[in-house]
Every structure is written in structure tokens, then in C-alpha cells.
Amino acid sequence: MRKQAQIRQSEVLKVLSKHDKPMTAYAILDKMKRTEPDIAAPTVYRALAALTDQGRAHKLESMKSFVACRCDHSAAVPILAICDDCGTVEEHDGTPLLSELTTIAAQSKFTPSRHIVELHGQCARCTD
Amino acid sequence: MRKQAQIRQSEVLKVLSKHDKPMTAYAILDKMKRTEPDIAAPTVYRALAALTDQGRAHKLESMKSFVACRCDHSAAVPILAICDDCGTVEEHDGTPLLSELTTIAAQSKFTPSRHIVELHGQCARCTD
DNA sequence: TGAATTTTGTTACTTTATAAAATAACAAAT
DNA sequence: ATTTGTTATTTTATAAAGTAACAAAATTCA
Numbered sequence: 001m002r003k004q005a006q007i008r009q010s011e012v013l014k015v016l017s018k019h020d021k022p023m024t025a026y027a028i029l030d031k032m033k034r035t036e037p038d039i040a041a042p043t044v045y046r047a048l049a050a051l052t053d054q055g056r057a058h059k060l061e062s063m064k065s066f067v068a069c070r071c072d073h074s075a076a077v078p079i080l081a082i083c084d085d086c087g088t089v090e091e092h093d094g095t096p097l098l099s100e101l102t103t104i105a106a107q108s109k110f111t112p113s114r115h116i117v118e119l120h121g122q123c124a125r126c127t128d
Numbered sequence: 129m130r131k132q133a134q135i136r137q138s139e140v141l142k143v144l145s146k147h148d149k150p151m152t153a154y155a156i157l158d159k160m161k162r163t164e165p166d167i168a169a170p171t172v173y174r175a176l177a178a179l180t181d182q183g184r185a186h187k188l189e190s191m192k193s194f195v196a197c198r199c200d201h202s203a204a205v206p207i208l209a210i211c212d213d214c215g216t217v218e219e220h221d222g223t224p225l226l227s228e229l230t231t232i233a234a235q236s237k238f239t240p241s242r243h244i245v246e247l248h249g250q251c252a253r254c255t256d
Numbered sequence: 257t258g259a260a261t262t263t264t265g266t267t268a269c270t271t272t273a274t275a276a277a278a279t280a281a282c283a284a285a286t
Numbered sequence: 287a288t289t290t291g292t293t294a295t296t297t298t299a300t301a302a303a304g305t306a307a308c309a310a311a312a313t314t315c316a
């Protein structure tokens with residue numbers, strides 16, 4: 001990996017981290033355009049791909065958006081709990097699920113390489 | 129719900145069921161256009177929304193595509209195992225995960241209303 | 257039958273994502 | 287020091303996915 005790439009990734013992660021709610025790739029792009037007017041979508045997508053590979057950011061598949069990782073980056077199974085009312089996302093460690101999940105998959109001889117667990121619902125603040 | 133809507137939904141579900149791999153909304157649309165040339169994207173999306181609400185079909189959030197439900201429609205937590213090699217999707221009942229998942233969520237007083245569990249990896253056939 | 261309701265098709269558009277072509281960066285060889 | 291080959295990056299353009307708005311057609315049921 002080249003230096004330039006790492007810098008881009010840090011920039012993107014910084015933008016994501018400052019925001020406490022998930023951002024779409026294009027929201028990140030718009031933000032970055034303020035200081036780097038010529039930046040284009042694929043640049044952001046490339047940085048995001050690297051960050052999510054490394055576990056430094058997560059993609060919310062059900063929302064087409066991204067959050068900075070707030071937990072241990074090595075968490076094999078991040079659980080992303082999305083509040084449908086206020087939009088905030090909590091991250092939990094899903095390691096306790098791993099054995100159960102593996103057992104279920106193994107029953108059909110399926111070998112998982114990536115786990116996606118997302119919860120939609122209401123966070124503590126938004127519960128009546 | 130009116131009869132007309134149910135018919136559309138059945139048509140869409142039939143197309144999905146005949147296919148053993150996930151389909152995008154536009155793939156469904158193309159297929160249906162052969163017999164109903166005037167059908168348009170919003171109609172398909174509307175039917176898919178109803179079907180997924182009812183649990184008769186599932187959306188693969190990580191793939192922007194859809195599969196017919198092959199299990200019990202009332203399965204509260206469907207686990208969708210996606211083979212990244214051949215593209216087939218297995219559906220498993222994730223009920224055993226439910227208590228663990230609820231416990232983890234409850235630690236931050238999060239109340240889940242919808243669970244998304246997707247596994248990417250290799251199916252039995254595609255494993256070396 | 258006919259008024260109320262639902263569903264559909266149409267158009268136009270937004271958002272998300274990627275392909276393809278052009279360019280820049282840099283290390284190794286000349 | 288200059289050229290070359292390789293790889294990564296940017297730019298441009300476009301594909302793909304999804305939705306909003308609204309009028310017209312079909313359906314329901316009084």
C-alpha cells in the first residue's frame with residue numbers, strides 16, 4: 001500500500017469519525033469537496049473499501065452508508081444497531097454469536113468468511 | 129389488501145421462486161416484461177416491498193437483490209448464506225440466535241424490530 | 257350504477273456505484 | 287539524469303438501483 005492511499009483513508013476516516021451518525025459515500029464526498037474540490041466518487045469508494053476491509057469502518061448494508069468503527073477493530077462479528085427514529089448507530093461485539101452462527105452454517109457445510117449482523121429498532125433515548 | 133395487489137405479488141413471487149439464485153428488481157422486471165410489456169419498475173418495487181414485509185421474500189441487503197423465502201415465513205430471524213463463488217443463497221432459521229441477540233441489544237436498552245443476518249462465504253459445492 | 261378507493265403506468269428524477277480512459281507517481285534500469 | 291515499466295489515482299462518463307408525483311384505469315362496495 002502506498003503512502004497516498006493511507007492519507008486518503010485517514011482523511012475519509014476523519015470525516016466519518018467526526019460525524020456521530022452514518023454517512024453515505026456521497027455525503028463524505030461533498031464534505032471533502034470543500035477542501036479538495038476535484039475529488040471524485042471512486043476515490044472515496046476506494047478509501048472506504050480499504051477501511052472496511054481493515055475493520056476501521058463498517059458499511060451499513062441496509063442503509064447504503066458507513067460509520068467509523070468505535071469498538072475493537074478485530075471484532076469478527078460487529079453488530080450494528082440502527083435506531084430508525086434518530087438514526088444513530090451503536091456498535092456491539094458479536095463474538096458471543098460466533099459459535100452458534102458457525103454451527104448453523106456448518107449444518108449445510110457452508111463456510112462463512114464475512115458476517116453481517118444489523119439490527120433495526122429503537123435506541124434507549126427513542127423508546128417511549 | 130385488494131385482490132389486484134395480491135395477484136401482482138404472486139406473479140413476482142413466482143418469478144423469484146422459479147429462479148434458484150437471487151434476482152435484482154430489474155431482472156424481475158425484465159422477465160415480467162416478456163408477458164406484460166407495459167409493466168414498470170415502481171410496480172415491481174411495490175410488490176417486493178409487500179412480499180418482504182410479509183416475509184414471503186427476503187432482500188439481500190448486501191447484494192441489492194431478492195430471493196423467495198424457502199423456509200417458514202414466520203422465521204423471525206432468517207439467516208441468508210450467500211456463496212460468493214456460485215451465487216446461490218441458502219436460507220436458515222436463525223431463531224437459536226434470538227435470545228443472545230436480544231441480550232446483547234438489551235445491554236444498551238436497544239429494542240430491535242428487525243434482524244438482518246447475512247453470511248458471505250462458500251457453499252458446500254464450492255469448497256475446495 | 258356510480259362514488260370512493262386502490263392500483264397502475266408514466267415520466268422524470270435522485271442516489272448509489274462502477275467502468276473506462278487518461279494521468280500521475282515512483283522505483284529500477286539504462 | 288533520463289527513460290521505462292508498473293501500479294495507483296484521478297477524471298469523465300455512464301450504468302444500475304430506487305423513488306416521487308400524479309393522472310388514468312380498474313376495482314370494490316354501497
